[in-house]
Amino acid sequence: MRGDPVNDPAAAGNGAAFGPEQAAALLEQTTRQARRKFQPAPPWLLSTRAVLVLAALGGVWLSVRGQHPYRGPTAADIPVLIGFVVVNFAATVGIRVRATAGITGRTRFTQAEILVLVLAFAAAIVAMAGLGAAGVGFATYPTSVLVIPGLAWAVLAAARPGRRGLATGVALVVIGIAGAFAGPAGAWAVAAAGLCAVLLGSAAAVARQQRT
Amino acid sequence: MTDDGLDPLIHVPTRLKIVATLAALPDGDGLSFTRLQDMLELTPGNLIIALRKLEEAGYLSSEKTRNGSAQKTTVTLTRQGRAALGSYTRALRSLLGGL
Numbered sequence: 001m002r003g004d005p006v007n008d009p010a011a012a013g014n015g016a017a018f019g020p021e022q023a024a025a026l027l028e029q030t031t032r033q034a035r036r037k038f039q040p041a042p043p044w045l046l047s048t049r050a051v052l053v054l055a056a057l058g059g060v061w062l063s064v065r066g067q068h069p070y071r072g073p074t075a076a077d078i079p080v081l082i083g084f085v086v087v088n089f090a091a092t093v094g095i096r097v098r099a100t101a102g103i104t105g106r107t108r109f110t111q112a113e114i115l116v117l118v119l120a121f122a123a124a125i126v127a128m129a130g131l132g133a134a135g136v137g138f139a140t141y142p143t144s145v146l147v148i149p150g151l152a153w154a155v156l157a158a159a160r161p162g163r164r165g166l167a168t169g170v171a172l173v174v175i176g177i178a179g180a181f182a183g184p185a186g187a188w189a190v191a192a193a194g195l196c197a198v199l200l201g202s203a204a205a206v207a208r209q210q211r212t
Numbered sequence: 213m214t215d216d217g218l219d220p221l222i223h224v225p226t227r228l229k230i231v232a233t234l235a236a237l238p239d240g241d242g243l244s245f246t247r248l249q250d251m252l253e254l255t256p257g258n259l260i261i262a263l264r265k266l267e268e269a270g271y272l273s274s275e276k277t278r279n280g281s282a283q284k285t286t287v288t289l290t291r292q293g294r295a296a297l298g299s300y301t302r303a304l305r306s307l308l309g310g311l
Contacts, residue, residue, distance in 0.1 A: 018225060020216060020307040027301065030229045034236035037251060102247025104286050105240050161238055 035210045038103070040096040043203040043210075049088055050199035056084040057142075057192035061185065070184040106161055113156050120152030143179025143191045146172045171198045217303045219296055221269050226254065226262045231297050234272065234289035242275070242288035263287060271296055 060077045124145045154169025175194035179187035266272045271293030275286050
């Protein structure tokens, strides 16, 4: 709109009135847009991941809950799980890279922090292999893989400004431990419901933060 | 200050948008000139003029780095700039009756 200082900022510079009402509207609009564009994990992405994790892990739980004795996920479940992990990782990293483009400082992970996260995931894989060697495979206790990355995430988040993500890391550890007490089939249900709840909680927290 | 107590350095649409955008980042984080220009849809000339005014007032700092032949400029809102936006926001709220 020509002449409207909010929608046409040039107008104010050309003598049009830029009163407190327009300034307040422009300030609120700009702040909201900037927070949305800078957000590395937007609520819509977190909510989508929540639904997908519930569908993927809940589907596995439905397929294994009737097994006596427990044999683990079927051959049809494995590609779904791998596909979920790959799509989830690619979408998360892609959106994070786009949101933090051009930003310098603590918003971005440092190389040391990235190394800690990579090592945590590597340690989780080693732990899974160890469980397998001991006769207790990942398929038996699927949530055990969450404990080490969850701890690493919590430690990193505790050291960052605002401690954002600390609750998420702690929740992952709790889910990992709780799943170990739920039995082989129940662990899939704990993972599905727990991760879905964590992601929805994160989405709500981010949405609330963007509004204030 | 303007007659209504608003900081005249901030109370200009272009500069208000710059300060509000940089304030959306955590304290001390900077933003590249190109990303800022892209977000605010300003011409380089207009953005440079506005940034220069804010930098002269101590509201933001800029840093130029060179990567090969390309030069990158990063702007960061200073504590003084963040405090000025806080005062400006309070003044606005006061003028608008706490809205």
